[in-house]
Amino acid sequence: MKVVVLGAGIVGMTSALRIVEDCGTAGLDMTVMADKFSPNTTSDVAAGVWSLPRSKMTKREMQWLRWSHEYLTALLKTPYAPEIGLFLQSGWTMWMHVDEQDPDWKDLVQGYRHPTKWELTNLFPGYKDGFFCTTFMLESRLFLPWAENRLWTLVCQIQSLTMPIGLFVLLPLMTISNSVNSVLLFSLKLYLDHDIIVNCTGIGARDLVGDTKVVPSRGQIITVKAPWIKHRIELTGIHPSIPGCPYVISGHSHTRIGGIRQHGRWDLSVDPRDTEKILDGITTVFPSLKNVEILNVKTGLRPMREEIRLEREEKRDNLSGKTVQIIHNYGHGGNGIAWSFGCAKEVAIMVKQLLQKQSTKSRL
Template sequence: MVKARIAVVGAGVIGLSTALCISESLPDCSLTVIADRFTPNTTSDVAAGMLIPHLYPDTPVYQQKQWFQETFDHLLGICNSPEASAAGIQLVSGWQIFKMVPNEKIPFWSDAVLGFRFMTGKEMKKFPQHRFGQAFTTLKCNSPSYLLWLEERLKENGAHLQKRRIKDLWELHSDYNIIVNCSGIGSRTLMNDLEIRPIRGQVLKVQAPWVKHFIRDGDGLTYIYPGVHDVTLGGTRQKDNWELLPDPQTSKTIFDRCCTLEPSLSAVQDINVKVGLRPSRSAVRLQKQTEVRGSKTLLLVHNYGHGGGGFSVHYGTAKKAAQLVKECIVGLEMSRHKAKL
């Protein structure tokens, strides 16, 4: 097989996990991860890292379920290993609650998480404004820990990490055979993909070690996610908003909403505010592409547009992207073989 030179552009959870899958499935390749920002300064560092799927309207549900199942099973394996602490992965149980009974009381991912059931009447008494609830156990990644862990695995596999701002993927043409585009919101300019749009997320990180169960309102806006080091309180979903500075009034609104669900949070003193721009798209772009400029061709594999659900499906999409890279290498081999004939 061709000893391919591969560049992965992007160092969030999608870029790093995709690079790791490539390095594991193609150990003979030369692999470089290129990004202008690495942890702790990526959008992924702001994410709560909870494995609860976000729907992509234009991606088939069976595909979303497969990606989620593969991701959940992969992380559960790490969670059940000595690597759990270093990778920042934990099991967390809790409730998803609804003010109105949803049309789909049993979501497509119910059999992928652990112990899914409807909440009892006694449990619902904690949330008098809500009429229906689901209880289950899922996984949570402490985002900065997980990103560092992925970086270390990559280095152990011989990959290189390069801090560099890329303005045009063709900059990499002469040095690499295949470019894997995991640039998230950056694809809006790198690929002129106007389908990808920012959805601004503002969250609070607080010290509340007594909070052990997650609580998520079914509208997806209000949530309380306990983690290894802190509790994440959210949130916002502000479409086409590029503002990265925290808004104090938004922080107050988030805090008040979360205190309504968990009154004990009112005792919290230390509040850290984080803002990130989710790279939102109606469908994850996961495909091969060949670009031509004159006599030159650029082999691309895209894996971006995960929005707020990146952690929930990252490993599943990374596996698929690695498979697409392998297909590109087979194509390169065939082309070289034909050239020799």
């Protein structure tokens, strides 16, 4: 069975890995295709915290999170955890209201608790509440090249290719359009050459699928040399004297600071005004970061969607009679690291079912 995973960010790479790990390589011909690979994906820009919004989770979402947590727990116990940028980190998320609900996933992270009086008074004056917990950090900039290598060794092909706009929209037109254009030809070839296409194209899905529910939230993040920062601190809500919603996250070798979430903004150029805003916010809380050495500033587009699209779609080319299965897995917003490993397991389950179905058919 020929399977192609489109996208080489955290969602594509975890999907590809879990497909080969859970389904085995026998009878599976796997390829990963994307126009950008590490270090140039949005996932490489992410700080890497396993953390999520406090909004209500569905049963299915909670299952993804449990699977993701289980997988990372297993990875943490391997000797290569440091090589893939995986470690545990403690830290605070603070907010400006006292009536916020605890998140549904609070029992998945370790040692979840509300801040003490000392923390509220001395560390975060003005903030009303929040939580402290220990959770995973996974730095994609280290994990993705490792995953790529692992896929190579598992005999998965990796191809660099730009998919044309409208790729997923056009197949049904194949039979009603006589004017063959390059997008049609490309789509036709991709569809005819594969049995399963796993669509993990992040923000790119908006154009490829024509899904206008996918919108960017532009982020800008500064990597600094601040080895004295040992925790993760995320400040949310409008504070009377702290500009923006800054965060600081101690990483594997460096510290990341950020806090930019610009809904609907597409440009990826580094904006010096954003850099200033991030530094203003964070140095109000941590004066020790004034004059910190800046190593780089990067931007990325979080693929926001009301809900993650993880579902199977069947498309049929009436000319050839060929049916192709598409598994969409995109729209992981600002939390792709946390979701991806769990969503990837569901993708692998879907692929396994299709493989079994095909082998039953060929036995008949």
